[in-house]
Amino acid sequence: MSRIAYVDGAYVPLRRAAVSIRDRGFQFADSIYEVWALRGGRLFDAEAHMARLQRSLAELRITPPMGEASLWAVMRETMRRNWVRDGIVYVQISRGAANRDHVFPPPDTKATLVVTAKNLDRHAIALRAGSGVKVISLPETRWARRDIKSVNLLPNVLARQTAKESGAFEAWLVDAEGLVTEGTSSNAWIVDAAGVLRTRPLSHDILHGVTRAAILQLAQERQLRIEERAFTLDEAKAAREAFITAASNAATAVIEIDGVTIGDGRPGPVTQALRAAYLGV
C-alpha cells in the first residue's frame, strides 16, 4: 500500500510528495517540526505537542499556515489514509519558498506544511525497552536555542551516526561544563547514587520534551525524590539507573554509557515503573 503525505493542500503518494528547491527549510533549515506518538489509535500528549509546535513557530516568527483546528483535521486525515494506529505523526512547517536570501521573505510568503504518518514496529520498541539501550557521550556542538524544535539537526544526525557506528542507540551530549544536556532525540535522566531522580532543568540548552514533562508529573505523583538538576557524565556512570524519554520511545532504560554498565545492566525499577505508568500498562 502506498503511503500518503499531506503537502500544502493536497494528499499525495509519498513518491510524488515534494517541496520546492526554493523552500527555506531546504535552503536554511528555516523550519520547525513536531512529532506525536500514536498508540492503539490514541495520540499521546496531543495538546502539549501542539502547544510546543505553536511555540516553535512563534519563536522563529513563522506565520502558521492554517489554524489549529484545521491542522488537527489534516493530521487525523493523514493518519486515516495511512492506516496508522501505532506509530508517529510528523508535522513540518517551513517559512515557505522564496528567492534565496538570508533575510525573511516578503510577509505574504506562505509557510510550507508537510504532514506524514507511519506505523512503527511496536514489537521492536518493546524489545528495546525490555533490554535497555547503550549510550555514548559526545561533545555538545549544537546551537544555543535547542528549546526550539527546528530542523537544524545536523549535529544531532552526526552524533547519532557516531553512536550507531559504536554499537550504541543514542548519544548523550556533554556541554563545556561537563554536564549532560540531552540525547540527540531524547531527554536524559538518571536515578543518581543517592536515589534521586534527576534531569536537566528547562532552559535554552535542551528541548522541552513533552514526554519529559509527563514523566516528571508521574514521578511527582509517586512522590519520588526528584531534582531538576544537571548531572555530570561521571554521575551518570555511577548512577543506579539511567534512561531516556521521547515521544516514540516513552521511557527507555540506558544500561551502558561509554562501555560502563549502569546498575546491574538491566532496566531498573524506577525506569520500569515510570514507563508502565506513562503507557498505562
Ligand SMILES: Cc1ncc(COP(=O)(O)O)c(C=O)c1O
Ligand atoms: C533533541 C531532543 N530532545 C528531546 C526529545 C524528546 O522530546 P519529546 O518527549 O517531546 O518527544 C527530542 C524528540 O525528538 C529531541 O529531538
